[in-house]
Amino acid sequence: MSQPPTPGSPVLPVPPKIVKRLSGIVGETHVITDPDRLLVYESDGLTAYRVTPRAVVLPASTDEVARVVEILHAEGIEVVPRGAGTGLSGGALATENGVVVGMARMNRILEIDPENRLARLQPGVVNAHLTEATRPHGLYYAPDPSSQSTCTLGGNVAENSGGPHCLKYGVTSRYVTGLTVVLAGGRVVQLGGAGGARHASLDLVGLFVGSEGCFGIATEIEVRLLPLAQGVRTLLGIFETMEDAGRAVTAIMASGLMPAAIEIVDQATIRALEASVFAAGYPVDAGAALVVEFDGTEAGLDADADRAEKCCLAEGAREVQRATEPEHRAALWTARKKAFGAMGRIAPDLLVQDATVPRTKLPEVLVRIAQIGESYDIKIANVFHAGDGNLHPNLLFDRQNASELERVEHASKEIMKLCVEVGGTITGEHGVGIDKRDYMPLVHNETELEMLRSVKELFDPDGLFNPGKVLPSRAAPGSESPAGMTS
Ligand SMILES: Cc1cc2nc3c(=O)[nH]c(=O)nc-3n(C[C@H](O)[C@H](O)[C@H](O)COP(=O)(O)OP(=O)(O)OC[C@H]3O[C@@H](n4cnc5c(N)ncnc54)[C@H](O)[C@@H]3O)c2cc1C
Numbered sequence: 001m002s003q004p005p006t007p008g009s010p011v012l013p014v015p016p017k018i019v020k021r022l023s024g025i026v027g028e029t030h031v032i033t034d035p036d037r038l039l040v041y042e043s044d045g046l047t048a049y050r051v052t053p054r055a056v057v058l059p060a061s062t063d064e065v066a067r068v069v070e071i072l073h074a075e076g077i078e079v080v081p082r083g084a085g086t087g088l089s090g091g092a093l094a095t096e097n098g099v100v101v102g103m104a105r106m107n108r109i110l111e112i113d114p115e116n117r118l119a120r121l122q123p124g125v126v127n128a129h130l131t132e133a134t135r136p137h138g139l140y141y142a143p144d145p146s147s148q149s150t151c152t153l154g155g156n157v158a159e160n161s162g163g164p165h166c167l168k169y170g171v172t173s174r175y176v177t178g179l180t181v182v183l184a185g186g187r188v189v190q191l192g193g194a195g196g197a198r199h200a201s202l203d204l205v206g207l208f209v210g211s212e213g214c215f216g217i218a219t220e221i222e223v224r225l226l227p228l229a230q231g232v233r234t235l236l237g238i239f240e241t242m243e244d245a246g247r248a249v250t251a252i253m254a255s256g257l258m259p260a261a262i263e264i265v266d267q268a269t270i271r272a273l274e275a276s277v278f279a280a281g282y283p284v285d286a287g288a289a290l291v292v293e294f295d296g297t298e299a300g301l302d303a304d305a306d307r308a309e310k311c312c313l314a315e316g317a318r319e320v321q322r323a324t325e326p327e328h329r330a331a332l333w334t335a336r337k338k339a340f341g342a343m344g345r346i347a348p349d350l351l352v353q354d355a356t357v358p359r360t361k362l363p364e365v366l367v368r369i370a371q372i373g374e375s376y377d378i379k380i381a382n383v384f385h386a387g388d389g390n391l392h393p394n395l396l397f398d399r400q401n402a403s404e405l406e407r408v409e410h411a412s413k414e415i416m417k418l419c420v421e422v423g424g425t426i427t428g429e430h431g432v433g434i435d436k437r438d439y440m441p442l443v444h445n446e447t448e449l450e451m452l453r454s455v456k457e458l459f460d461p462d463g464l465f466n467p468g469k470v471l472p473s474r475a476a477p478g479s480e481s482p483a484g485m486t487s
Pocket of ligand 1: 045083145146147151153155156158213214216217337340
């Protein structure tokens with residue numbers, strides 16, 4: 001981990017004449033320079049890193065974003081886009097020369113088009129609010145990050161976010177059909193649109209999705225909606241060990257079933273949850289629990305649930321419960337989605353790791369992650385999207401304890417190497433940001449990294465959008481690994 005500067009006042013305040021010009025565009029109250037108010041923006045969900053921005057600007061329209069970016073870039077000031085700040089890889093972390101441009105005021109759903117199953121919205125719309133607004137039309141927005149009650153569509157686009165139900169339905173990139181983007185210097189472009197009908201050549205929308213705030217700012221987003229499922233069946237498989245639960249995941253998928261979601265929670269997580277306000281009846285003596293869900297047309301759902309139950313029992317589940325009441329199902333999901341919050345009961349700080357491995361490797365990898373935790377004397381709790389092989393080992397620590405922070409860093413790096421070794425990769429959905437930047441050479445050689453840098457340079461030739469994220473610095477001539485690579 002890089003050493004963040006001391007939190008507090010920005011290192012380089014924005015000159016008053018620039019503040020005045022920015023205020024002229026967005027209004028004085030929407031330019032934040034007071035150090036106390038800036039503290040809110042000093043980190044995102046990756047709380048081990050903290051940098052106070054030089055200022056925060058909160059525009060309300062594409063035109064305002066474009067004019068703000070034009071002024072800042074003309075002054076050589078870096079721009080860090082920010083949604084709700086729930087990112088877990090440090091993507092929205094300010095840079096020392098940076099001004100944060102926040103999307104909180106751009107939170108309007110502009111159009112719902114039920115006939116074409118599309119919605120057009122501003123980037124600050126909260127993920128769950130979109131489904132609430134489209135439900136009366138019998139439609140919903142499928143990607144459902146566990147943070148969906150808070151995170152924004154702009155952040156989802158930038159991170160190409162997933163969620164429990166992305167096992168069946170796919171991640172954000174599958175749903176974004178058009179974007180309005182403010183590029184470097186304040187230029188505005190329209191990419192795609194109207195359900196993809198306006199595509200003429202290369203998929204520039206696809207290129208932008210997952211760009212982690214490094215290419216520009218999405219100021220309008222068009223997404224595809226899906227019809228609400230007719231029926232749903234939710235199972236809770238209870239296991240003595242994580243290994244058994246991991247094998248059951250493979251068995252369910254290998255049997256040809258297509259669940260909407262398969263999530264694992266381990267014992268440490270269950271105990272934290274059940275002691276919290278999110279308690280939902282997960283048995284605290286279980287080694288692990290699987291939440292398995294099927295949805296779609298009613299016909300066939302019971303048969304699918306029966307087959308999944310058999311797979312769980314064959315792999316050693318001691319019991320498989322059915323959440324037949326909507327309230328029970330909702331409680332199981334709320335608990336699952338609030339698990340990271342409940343872990344505050346175990347330790348004051350949490351590093352949520354995110355990596356993907358082939359599903360068949362889950363049992364082996366889970367055992368090895370537990371060993372890594374023991375060898376560094378770090379508590380690790382697991383709660384993750386098992387059906388996708390998308391692991392979230394949660395490393396619990398106290399950042400006031402310098403030695404523990406250092407051990408977390410080592411353990412985290414070993415987990416990343418392990419996941420790559422078994423054929424996986426360094427992120428499933430939380431992005432690279434600053435946290436995984438130095439792990440990029442584990443999965444890309446220098447030629448590939450150079451290609452990625454060239455793509456960024458096309459969008460952002462002067463490197464003024466979210467610099468220092470995602471891409472490690474170029475390797476020193478004659479050296480194998482990029483600067484900053486510490487493994
Ligand atoms: C409890 C919890 C559970 C989570 N569960 C999941 C999960 O299940 N699946 C998942 O994928 N993630 C999950 N996350 C991570 C996080 O919520 C997602 O990455 C989310 O998409 C971030 O959205 P945000 O609005 O908070 O973005 P921020 O954190 O503010 O920003 C994230 C990145 O997007 C960029 N950005 C933001 N807005 C824009 C814009 N308009 N244009 C260009 N770039 C922009 C930022 O610069 C930054 O790089 C979870 C986080 C928490 C805290």
